[in-house]
Amino acid sequence: MALMPFTDSMFLLVESREHPMHVGGLQLFRKPEGADEHYLRTLREDLLKQDDVPELFRRRPASPVNTAGYVAWTHDEHVDLDYHFRHSALPQPGRIRELLELTSRWHSTLLDRHRPLWEIHLVEGLPDNRFAMYSKIHHALLDGVAALRHLQSTLTTDPDKVDCIPPWGTPRPPRERSPRRPLDLLGTARSAIGQVAGLAPAALKVAREAFRENTLTLPAQAPKTMFNVPIGGARRFAAQSWPLARVRDIATRSGTSRNDVVLAMCAGALRDYLIEQRALPDAPLIAMVPVSMRKQAESASTGNQIGALLANLGTDKASPAERLAVIHRSMREAKRIFRELTPVQALLLSGINVAQLGISTVPGVVTHTRPPFNLVISNVPGPREQMYWNGAKLDGVYPASVLLDGQALNITLTSNGEHLDFGITGCRRSVPHLQRLLLHLDTALVELEHAVA
Known part of the structure; x- marks a missing residue:
């Protein structure tokens, strides 16, 4: 277990049914040329095989039903990716209106604290060869700016690249911080x-x-x-x-x-x-x-x-x-x-x-x-x-x-x-x-x- 910073704990403590404390985002994509009707299903199946989940996306509160406060994070050795990464379809006629209504419902629901605090939904049924992805992650894990930066790290400027990492992936190992000398710490203080x-x-x-x-x-x-x-x-x-x-x-x-x-x-x-x-x-x-x-x-x-x-x-x-x-x-x-x-x-x-x-x-x-x-x-x-x-x-x-x-x-x-x-x-x-x-x-x-x- 890792000690939970005070700010993380506060985001969990103030959360209630009236105040979900996750940030989210809706992304619209246009399928590549030649994509068939099974494109999204195949894409999801391929991504689910990439089960090397970084620690951030394994993290959950050590005591998910503790009402006295949260002091530590724990992490799941096995993450049920089939639960966290879901495949959905819009009701007809499949307009942006239906997509926004579905996004509204997903953004209203609390994340399950007995599991790592994130969800991703692949959405098909849009016209013009498009699909959508809605993702949400608890503010105790990432704020909105960090979540957007993480999304960008999974994208590429190359339209021919087909081996992008999944939304829960890590593009590169975190850079190690060099230890600070006591004198540096004293000067900072x-x-x-x-x-x-x-x-x-x-x-x-x-x-x-x-x-x-x-x-x-x-x-x-x-x-x-x-x-x-x-x-x-x-x-x-x-x-x-x-x-x-x-x-x-x-x-x-x-x-x-x-x-x-x-x-x-x-x-x-x-x-x-x-x-x-x-x-x-x-x-x-x-x-x-x-x-x-x-x-x-x-x-x-x-x-x-x-x-x-x-x-x-x-x-x-x-x-x-x-x-x-x-x-x-x-x-x-x-x-x-x-x-x-x-x-x-x-x-x-x-x-x-x-x-x-x-x-x-x-x-x-x-x-x-x-x-x-x-x-x-x-x-x-x-x-x-x-x-x-x-x-x-x-x-x-x-x-x-x-x-x-x-x-x-x-x-x-x-x-x-x-x-x-x-x-x-x-x-x-x-x-x-x-x-x-x-x-x-x-x-x-x-x-x-x-x-x-």
């Missing part, structure tokens, strides 16, 4: 203590920016909306792609970033959706946006530096151009503040932005307090080139995310070659007609194009 000691001046700086200069968005400034309610366990999932070139062109013409344009798309869609539901608040919606805090001069070997920024979406503005300007200014100022902080200070202040979520399951908290923000909008880097899996062309990658009490809607997108693939996850009870957000996203993109023309 001193550095961390110094950065924490500097948190008070950093907090004063943030307060000055927020209250005197009125440039920074802080927690609890978000209005109460229909998204900020206690949630049930059933999910809806919607997905669609848009050309990256359209977003890039708007960003160039407006002098903003691509992520600003994506946020403006979401802001326009949310405004139209809430008007449709007669639920648009007077105050602007606030989104939590995970962003990289890495300085351009830093190398990729310095580790992850992720900040939880709060962005004013400007949903109180009727003009798309004004919303984009509000978003650009909000994100620019938040990034500037975070760049001036040390990594530890930025991490701690990011924690303040999301701290209220830690008590969201306490009865009455969501109902009687203002939300720290209204929803999460996450833009995750994906593959930059056209990718293939055992000869099948990757057409789409649509992330499916975690929801919490008070956060009934999540929008996550990823780049996929020359497209942006959006995955929208919503509480089935709290967010009706979730697919309408796709139409509103398209409308918002067109409006932005006209606004900068």
Whole structure:
């Protein structure tokens, strides 16, 4: 058995029927030319023969029914791949609508803690020679970004390569870390203590920016909306792609970033959706946006530096151009503040932005307090080139995310070659007609194009 990190334990402890804590993704593929009607069955049978399962995909809680807490991982010597890797077919007429409904059901169900915490479903029955794969894995094992990176590691840019590893495979052995000398550890500890000691001046700086200069968005400034309610366990999932070139062109013409344009798309869609539901608040919606805090001069070997920024979406503005300007200014100022902080200070202040979520399951908290923000909008880097899996062309990658009490809607997108693939996850009870957000996203993109023309 291996000791379980505190964060892993927390993801397991907060999970309930209403709060499944797995991340997922829906991938669309186009079969290779000449594939017959038995292509998927044969592919699955061949992959099941690759039973060298890495430790991560063997891992499960040592005490799956322990209510007092989880302190250790154990792993299964034999993994029942036939259970974890399933073959399904869509009901007729086999449209994307049926695929999304099936994905919604799978994303709503809890993983079995008596088994390793993952499932993969191969789905046939789609038109145009396509098939799908839905996968989910517990957040205690991988977060959404890591899960997407793992998926990319199983793909190839070679359309003729037919020996790709299975989704549970490992492309290469993990790189061994060189042991750190005691002096190095001491220096790191001193550095961390110094950065924490500097948190008070950093907090004063943030307060000055927020209250005197009125440039920074802080927690609890978000209005109460229909998204900020206690949630049930059933999910809806919607997905669609848009050309990256359209977003890039708007960003160039407006002098903003691509992520600003994506946020403006979401802001326009949310405004139209809430008007449709007669639920648009007077105050602007606030989104939590995970962003990289890495300085351009830093190398990729310095580790992850992720900040939880709060962005004013400007949903109180009727003009798309004004919303984009509000978003650009909000994100620019938040990034500037975070760049001036040390990594530890930025991490701690990011924690303040999301701290209220830690008590969201306490009865009455969501109902009687203002939300720290209204929803999460996450833009995750994906593959930059056209990718293939055992000869099948990757057409789409649509992330499916975690929801919490008070956060009934999540929008996550990823780049996929020359497209942006959006995955929208919503509480089935709290967010009706979730697919309408796709139409509103398209409308918002067109409006932005006209606004900068």
